[in-house]
Amino acid sequence: MTRADNISGNLDWLTVLLFFLIALLGWLNIFAAVYDDTTYQNIFDLSLNSGKQLIFIGASVLLIIIIMVMDFRFYDTFAYIIYGVIIFLLIVVLLFGREVAGSRSWFELGPFRLQPSELAKFATGLALAKYIGTSGFRMDKVMDQVVTFAIIGLPAVLIVLQGDAGTAIVYAVLLLVLFREGLSPVLLIVGAFSAIIFVLTLLVENHVYLYMGILSAATLAIFFNKKRIKRIVFIIAGALVVSGVIRSVDYVINDVLKPHQQNRIKAFINPDSDPLGFGWNVTQSKIAIGSGGPWGKGFLKGTQTKFDFVPEQSTDFIFCTIGEEHGWIGSFITIMLFVVLILRLIFLAERQKWRFARVYGYTVACIFFFHFAINIGMTIGLFPVIGIPLPLFSYGGSSFFGFTLLLFIFLKLDAHRTQVLVH
Amino acid sequence: MNESRKYIIQLIVVSVAILFLGKLFSIQVLDGTYAEAASSNVIHSVVEYPYRGLIYDRNGKLLVYNTPQFDLTVTPKEVISLDTLKFCELFEITKDEFKESYQSIRRKKGFSYVRPNVLIKQLSERDLARVQDFLVDFPGFGIQVRTTRAYTSPVMANALGYVSEISARRLSLDTLRYYHQGDYIGQSGIEAYYEEQLRGKRGVKRVLKNVRGIEKGSFENGKYDTLAVPGQNLISTIDIELQKYGEYLLENKSGSIVAIEPSSGEILSIVSGPSYDPNLLTGRNYSENFSRISSDTLKPLFNRPLMAQYRPGSIFKIIQSLVALNEGIINRNTYIPCVMVPMKCHYHGPGETLVGAITNSCNPYFYNVMKRVVNRGASEDPYEDTRIGLIKWHEYVGSFGLGSRLGIDLPNEKSGLVPSTAYYDRAYNNRPWKYSNIYSIAIGEGENLVVPLQMANFAAIVANRGYYYPPHLVKSVGQTGEPLPQYKEKHYTMVAPEHFDIAVEAMAEVVRSGTGQYRAKLRDIEVCGKTGTVQNDPLPDHSVFIAFAPKDNPKIAVSVYVEDAGQGARAAASIASLMIEKYLIGETQRPNIEEFVKRGEFLY
Structure with a gap:
């Protein structure tokens, strides 16, 4: 039995199929998003986004072959080095990168442009997996927690410094991975509460109601945990953190976020307040999707996206094309593809006997999930507009390569799961 | 050890998916407002303006047509x-004028940064x-074409009328909501009377426009478009050569x-003096010209044949x-002595x-004639007798088309x-009156x-010999159509046709041996006519003449009014006979006589 046979036999072909299905749908919709029937257009035309995306997909097949050919132990062995190189690139891009739309996150090498922050995701996943996979790692040890958060936080901070807060937020989802590996749920719950409170603070004018709500919730929680001092301390600390969030909202809104980000949050809270101004994206995106009806207008028959009513229609707002041209049925199929992919990844991660592979698998699943949730959520007005792509679907080489790397390194690890000795 | 936590993570993934599908179901399937918003986003109705109908004279000569007008547009x-300097030089305007006109279009409603203004x-x-x-x-500047009216000859301004932008008042009266602001209307x-026939039918083209308002093709391949239907051409009853000659004389x-073809009621020419060049009210100086013409003390916009x-x-x-x-009451031999009482008479x-x-x-002859008509002893009471007589008389006179509109x-x-x-x-405040009062x-x-039109109709x-068709200016709506139905109705007077021979004889005598x-x-050509001299104290009398010719089988009936020109036998009789000559002989x-008219010295 040759090594190649071994790979093809053990590779999870369902995930590979899902990968190519999503990429194919993405490619067709990228063509539809900017299709102009007044001029003859060919989906393979290299001057169009669809033609370029096809090149990216082709190039990623090469990338997949390289990943498959390389030794699976490489990713474990070189995890920190890869991480270090990417961190270095993130610093370099901060100094020498090209500024695009207010963010300094692109390298420009002749005709090619590269966004290191897209690569930072898989590198962070590897480093995180490597650290957690080390024997003796304990999630409840303070030192281990500090290092874990540092691994996640370092690229996130650098990306915020580049001015790309949207991409940085993705790292928050790694809390879910840590949760799976034993992190106390309190942190997760406090985080979720903080996010909810953050939005509520914007919605509710009088903050006294919020404090009263937190106070009664905390009182109730303490009442049910009368006998456990440790939990009471946790609850009080959590309530204080959440209250702190309320105080910090004004500061965050006015001093940390850029004006366009502030407007996005305002638009999310009330899109009708300025439908032609900062509410435009959300309003038009909902109109495009809503006008698709149950069955859609048909391939290339959409009007809202291709007539530029929806901005960024082939990248961040690509889901509008699905919603408009393929209706609820098309949206359903697209969402199901992603959900099946994510659940499959969780299933694959759980069957790993090697902790490194499991943690990395969860990283991949969670990052896919976060992109999926935030991207579609913003197009239908359930989340504020955060400019992150729909994985494998949105137009863009860096993002497509990033997700390909992320996914296939895990499939490579999965293919070799039986060769790994349990540590 | 924490393996059960995978269920929580799976639960989060599935709940988000369900949340999305639910939200999508509500905006895509349940809520129809998004589909409406989408179509109002992209589908724009573009009005296609129809070609306004042309107007020809009775011999097929073009009178009114459409001509392209070129507007300079700017797409900022x-x-x-x-x-700017070169631009201003090219268009022969000053820099300030340029700035001012740009500022004024910027203030206008509908100004667009991306479309031509x-x-x-x-x-x-x-x-x-x-x-x-x-x-x-000069990128951004362009020429936009639209059509306005133009006239082959600078005549007949009042009868043809003019076309201009619809007024706010007229727009508010348009209950059918056909017109829009900025539309042109007769x-x-x-132009006004036949507005509905001339204007045609507007078409609507539904086009798709992108977010910047740039056209991206037709909606559903034009399935819902309606074509513009051009207006109907009109063939007028006017003889343009006669019209021009009349305007020349006046x-x-x-x-x-006013000249009418008696057998049909078709108006051969209708001249109002003073007049204006109808081309003045079409071009770029419309508003300037209009205010000048409308404030002219000689009232060129006052259509005398109908309104004076x-x-x-x-x-x-x-x-x-x-x-x-x-x-x-009388016959042709009735003799009445001229006693100069109660009114004087010409010698x-x-x-x-x-x-x-x-x-x-x-004068005394007709004083007596009317007295006999009105006071016929129908009542012992002279007041009541006059009243009964006047009712009958009024009915008679009304049947000649007097005292009411002819319906031109x-x-x-x-x-x-x-x-x-x-x-x-009313005039006597309900106190009694009798013939000696009236x-x-x-x-x-x-x-x-x-009005002069009624006098031409009387001729x-x-x-x-006793009937008329209501005078009208359009003999055919459409190239081979008919006049409006009311102009094909023959109206008889209450006077039996045989009595008209005496009137014809008398009118022939006026020209043969009288005034x-x-x-x-x-x-x-034997012309039949009657002079009139209308008192106009303290100014000189108006000169009036009605005529028709030839005496047998007449082809033309004319009325001429020349204000402040003295005796009817001079200015008006000359002009009327010249018109007849022009029409019948060419x-x-x-x-x-023509020289006498052109010289214009009628008072001596």
Whole structure:
């Protein structure tokens, strides 16, 4: 039995199929998003986004072959080095990168442009997996927690410094991975509460109601945990953190976020307040999707996206094309593809006997999930507009390569799961 | 050890998916407002303006047509580094004018940064030819074409009317909501009366536009588009050569000429003096010209043939004769001595029979004739007797188309006045009145009022020996159509046709040997006419003449009014006979008469 046979036999072909299905749908919709029937257009035309995306997909097949050919132990062995190189690139891009739309996150090498922050995701996943996979790692040890958060936080901070807060937020989802590996749920719950409170603070004018709500919730929680001092301390600390969030909202809104980000949050809270101004994206995106009806207008028959009513229609707002041209049925199929992919990844991660592979698998699943949730959520007005792509679907080489790397390194690890000795 | 936590993570993933599908179901399937918003986003209705109908004269010569007008437009977004100085030089405007006109379009509603806005309206053809080649140097500037009216000859302004932007008032009256702000509409004359036929039907093209308002093709391949239907052409009854000649004769005079073909009621020419060049109210200087013309003290916009009301004067005596003849009160031999009481008379013999009385315009004769018509002993009470008589008389006179509108196909026709019993009751404040109070109407003075059109129609009635078709200006709606139905209805007077022979004879006598003999007599054609001299104290009298010719089987009936020109036998008789000559022969054989008219010295 040759090594190649071994790979093809053990590779999870369902995930590979899902990968190519999503990429194919993405490619067709990228063509539809900017299709102009007044001029003859060919989906393979290299001057169009669809033609370029096809090149990216082709190039990623090469990338997949390289990943498959390389030794699976490489990713474990070189995890920190890869991480270090990417961190270095993130610093370099901060100094020498090209500024695009207010963010300094692109390298420009002749005709090619590269966004290191897209690569930072898989590198962070590897480093995180490597650290957690080390024997003796304990999630409840303070030192281990500090290092874990540092691994996640370092690229996130650098990306915020580049001015790309949207991409940085993705790292928050790694809390879910840590949760799976034993992190106390309190942190997760406090985080979720903080996010909810953050939005509520914007919605509710009088903050006294919020404090009263937190106070009664905390009182109730303490009442049910009368006998456990440790939990009471946790609850009080959590309530204080959440209250702190309320105080910090004004500061965050006015001093940390850029004006366009502030407007996005305002638009999310009330899109009708300025439908032609900062509410435009959300309003038009909902109109495009809503006008698709149950069955859609048909391939290339959409009007809202291709007539530029929806901005960024082939990248961040690509889901509008699905919603408009393929209706609820098309949206359903697209969402199901992603959900099946994510659940499959969780299933694959759980069957790993090697902790490194499991943690990395969860990283991949969670990052896919976060992109999926935030991207579609913003197009239908359930989340504020955060400019992150729909994985494998949105137009863009860096993002497509990033997700390909992320996914296939895990499939490579999965293919070799039986060769790994349990540590 | 924490393996069960995978369920929580899976649960989060599945709940988010369910949340999304639920939200999508609500906006895509349950809520229809998004689909509406989407179509109003992209589907725009573009109005296609129809071609306005053309107007021809009775011989097929074009009178009114459409001509392209060129507007200079600017699309601010496309303007790149404008060389203002060069631009201003090219368009022969100052820098301030340029700035001002740009500022004024910016303030206008509907100004767009990305679509063309009209900067300079209606470039002249000279300007267009000059600037066209240079426009490429000014990106963002372009020429937009639309059509306006143009006239082959500078005549007939009041009858043709003009077309201009619809007024706010007119727009508010448009209950069918056909018109939109900025639409053009016929404002007077034929343009207004036949607006519905001329305007055609607007079409609507539904086009898709992108977010910047740029056209991206038709909606559903034009399935819902409607084509613009061009307006119908009109063939007018006007003989343009006769019209031009009439305007030539009436130059520098106030008054009117109306010529009618008696057998059909078709108006051959309708001249109002003073007039204006209709081309002044089409071009770029419309508003400037309009305010100048409308404030002119000579009132060129006042359409005299329809709107100027005069006393009928002596011409009315023919009607009195006809009424009395029909009632059997007089016959052609009735002799009445001219006693100069109660009214004076022009100098003639000691008395007249009917034809002589008409020819010599004997006032006391007709005082007596009307007295006999009105006071016939129907009642012992002289007041009641007059009342009964006047009702009958009023009915008779009304049947000649007097005292009410004839219904010409032009707006703003005046009805004139034939006094009724109700009128005198009002005038005398319900105190009793009798013939001695009202007798001045017997000779066409007093309260009687007519418009020139009614007098021309009266000449046509006599020419026809007792009937008329309502005078009209359009003989065919559409290239081979018919006039409007009301113009095909024959109207008889209450006077039996056989009595008209005496009136015809008297009118022939007027021209043969009476007041019309010097200037209205033609060598080869027997003209029948009647002079009128309408008192206009303290200014000179108005000169009036009605005529028809030839005497047998008449082809043309004319009324001429020349204001402040003295005796009817001079200005009006000359013009009327020249019109007849022009129409029947093609040119005048009496240059001295034409010269007399052009010289314009009628008071001596």
